[in-house]
Amino acid sequence: MNENKKVTCAVCAWRATCNKKYSITNPSKCLDFSYDVTLINKNKNKGEKDDEN
Numbered sequence: 001m002n003e004n005k006k007v008t009c010a011v012c013a014w015r016a017t018c019n020k021k022y023s024i025t026n027p028s029k030c031l032d033f034s035y036d037v038t039l040i041n042k043n044k045n046k047g048e049k050d051d052e053n
Contacts, residue, residue: 011036 005011007028009021013036024030 005035007033007035011039013037 007030009015009018009024009027012018012027012030012032013034014032015021015036018032020030020032027033
């Protein structure tokens with residue numbers, strides 16, 4: 001995972017089915033956290049569109 005990515009429930013791959021969602025005071029300590037890789041693809045595509053203009 002890229003080190004400048006913030007660990008939050010909003011970007012976790014398990015956010016749809018997580019029972020701990022938003023109840024942990026420090027999400028960076030969550031053992032189940034996995035960054036949602038689909039968000040990486042969306043960000044790359046968004047950046048490419050901005051560069052074309």
